[in-house]
Amino acid sequence: MDRRESSSVRGNKVVVIGGGVAGSLLAKSLQFHSHVTLIDPKEYFEMPWGSLRAKVEPSFGERMMINHREYLTNAHIVISNATNITKTQVITDDGRQIDYDYLVIATGHADSFPKRKTERLDQFRQEFDKIKSAKSILIIGGGPTGVELAGEIASDFPSKKVTLVHKGPRLLDFIGPKAADKTLSWLKSKKVDVKLEQSVNLSAIKEGSKEYQTSLGEKIEADCHFLCTSRNSGSAWLEKTELKNELDVLGRLKVDQYLRVCGRPNIFAIGDISDVPEIKQGFCAQKQATLVVRNLKVLIEGGKEGSMGTYTPLPPVAIVSLGRKEAVAQLPGLTVIGRVPGLIKSGDLFVGKTRKQMGV
Numbered sequence: 614m615d616r617r618e619s620s621s622v623r624g625n626k627v628v629v630i631g632g633g634v635a636g637s638l639l640a641k642s643l644q645f646h647s648h649v650t651l652i653d654p655k656e657y658f659e660m661p662w663g664s665l666r667a668k669v670e671p672s673f674g675e676r677m678m679i680n681h682r683e684y685l686t687n688a689h690i691v692i693s694n695a696t697n698i699t700k701t702q703v704i705t706d707d708g709r710q711i712d713y714d715y716l717v718i719a720t721g722h723a724d725s726f727p728k729r730k731t732e733r734l735d736q737f738r739q740e741f742d743k744i745k746s747a748k749s750i751l752i753i754g755g756g757p758t759g760v761e762l763a764g765e766i767a768s769d770f771p772s773k774k775v776t777l778v779h780k781g782p783r784l785l786d787f788i789g790p791k792a793a794d795k796t797l798s799w800l801k802s803k804k805v806d807v808k809l810e811q812s813v814n815l816s817a818i819k820e821g822s823k824e825y826q827t828s829l830g831e832k833i834e835a836d837c838h839f840l841c842t843s844r845n846s847g848s849a850w851l852e853k854t855e856l857k858n859e860l861d862v863l864g865r866l867k868v869d870q871y872l873r874v875c876g877r878p879n880i881f882a883i884g885d886i887s888d889v890p891e892i893k894q895g896f897c898a899q900k901q902a903t904l905v906v907r908n909l910k911v912l913i914e915g916g917k918e919g920s921m922g923t924y925t926p927l928p929p930v931a932i933v934s935l936g937r938k939e940a941v942a943q944l945p946g947l948t949v950i951g952r953v954p955g956l957i958k959s960g961d962l963f964v965g966k967t968r969k970q971m972g973v
């Protein structure tokens with residue numbers, strides 16, 4: 614009996630949409646096993662957890678970005694956005710129709726980053742100049758991005774006046790209140806002025822003005838600002854596709870235990886775009902990618918569905934860096950702040966580890 618009879622008979626064309634944390638690792642791991650095509654609007658993979666260090670040390674950006682071609686030596690790379698899918702093809706913004714036997718959707722976030730790495734490095738340099746030349750800086754948003762940026766600036770430029778405005782009642786609302794309280798105390802110890810339960814209406818600011826007003830009417834003087842509010846989910850394009858009914862209310866693709874989109878035997882979703890109930894983090898995205906590599910190999914080799922591995926959501930563990938040496942960590946049953954968690958993340962921000970994982 615043809616072993617492929619157990620699953621529907623398909624070839625080995627795997628199309629991966631999204632060259633971020635999950636999609637890049639999956640494409641790299643599968644490139645010598647299948648005919649892999651990676652679709653991403655930019656020419657490089659960026660480690661999001663390094664992007665705030667790159668604003669205070671632009672050369673850090675060099676190591677936290679890897680051109681797709683560097684780690685994908687045996688795959689086809691399409692630099693474009695996916696705009697639609699059919700049962701057999703992905704349609705891209707530049708009009709291509711790319712055949713697939715298996716599709717992996719990994720469009721976690723649709724940040725509008727430039728196409729080329731050199732342009733992205735220029736952005737980091739401009740942001741560095743902005744920070745360096747400012748005496749006072751306003752950060753809007755107290756999630757991980759706003760907190761990590763405040764930590765980087767407070768550590769590297771302690772004489773600058775930093776104000777952080779957050780609309781929620783506590784910082785870091787993706788993890789527990791203990792971590793939020795410890796982080797608030799740490800920021801205060803570094804003279805960061807944290808204003809909770811307030812927002813800033815940027816459209817009300819006059820051109821060239823250095824005066825910002827919060828929703829409670831407080832005035833903040835700042836030479837520049839950084840907007841660190843939630844990033845756009847990478848699912849808007851899916852709302853116009855045949856997968857629109859597979860999106861949940863948060864715009865995430867509903868997946869089964871094998872990380873296949875529910876009811877779609879040859880379409881997987883991994884990383885922040887999947888509705889797996891866990892904190893949306895890179896190490897979870899990598900674990901999902903690794904499982905789907907295994908499952909795709911099973912299916913491509915004609916194995917039975919039951920031979921695929923199932924995904925177990927990870928516990929709510931997170932580390933938020935606070936400058937170059939310290940961090941706050943939420944671990945199972947324990948929340949710690951200071952140099953010990955900082956030793957795990959804050960020096961290199963997992964960049965060396967990730968580069969090694971990508972084989973560069």
Ligand SMILES: Cc1cc2nc3c(=O)[nH]c(=O)nc-3n(C[C@H](O)[C@H](O)[C@H](O)COP(=O)(O)OP(=O)(O)OC[C@H]3O[C@@H](n4cnc5c(N)ncnc54)[C@H](O)[C@@H]3O)c2cc1C
Pocket residue numbers: 630631632633634635636652653654655660661662663664665693694695696719720721722723724757758761847850883884885886893894895896897898932958
């Ligand atoms: C400041 C910050 C710090 C973080 N720190 C950590 C940390 O310490 N540890 C940790 O584990 N996680 C951390 N995270 C979270 C982690 O970065 C995300 O969970 C991870 O990036 C999710 O990976 P992903 O592949 O699902 O999505 P992403 O990495 O967002 O990649 C999505 C990719 O899809 C592409 N894309 C979007 N739309 C389309 C389209 N229509 N067609 C083609 N391509 C498309 C994008 O260009 C992008 O390349 C941090 C995040 C941030 C922002």
